[in-house]
Amino acid sequence: MEECLAYFRQAIANPASVPPWSEWWALNGELVEREFPLFDFVRLKHRRLLGAQQILQRRGELPKDYFPPSPRESGSCGICGERVATADMTCPTCTSGDA
Numbered sequence: 001m002e003e004c005l006a007y008f009r010q011a012i013a014n015p016a017s018v019p020p021w022s023e024w025w026a027l028n029g030e031l032v033e034r035e036f037p038l039f040d041f042v043r044l045k046h047r048r049l050l051g052a053q054q055i056l057q058r059r060g061e062l063p064k065d066y067f068p069p070s071p072r073e074s075g076s077c078g079i080c081g082e083r084v085a086t087a088d089m090t091c092p093t094c095t096s097g098d099a
Contacts, residue, residue, distance in 0.1 A: 001035040004028065008052035009061065011081055015074045021048050021081025022093075048094075049081030 007028070010018045018024065025032075025048075033041050043051035049068075056062040068078020077084050077091035084091050 004032055004035060005056070005059075008049075008056055011049055011076075012053060012056065012062070012068065012078075015076030015078075015081070015083075020076065020083050024081075048079070049077070050079045052081075053078075 007018060007024055011021070011024075025045075029045070032044055036044070040051070040055055043054065045051075047054070053062060053066065053068065057064055057066060068074070071077050071084040071091060075083060077094060077096060079096040080091060080094040082091065082093040084093075090096070
């Protein structure tokens with residue numbers, strides 16, 4: 001579990017330093033299923049990086065009012081964890097906007 005939590009922390013703090021969520025999930029989905037309760041596994045499978053953020057918030061590692069930086073700033077979508085072109089205002093994967 002700690003290996004997964006380390007990825008979540010890094011993906012939130014410095015998204016460019018880790019693989020995009022889809023690549024990480026392809027390699028680690030089975031590990032997540034084994035190590036996390038079913039509720040958290042489903043949360044991560046469907047909410048992706050947002051689910052990871054919620055888990056870290058529940059653990060007290062992120063403030064409750066944490067909001068991810070815009071994709072323009074980080075180069076990655078704070079909701080799904082995929083890379084985006086910094087000029088884009090909407091993530092092409094999850095269609096979340098750059099509010």
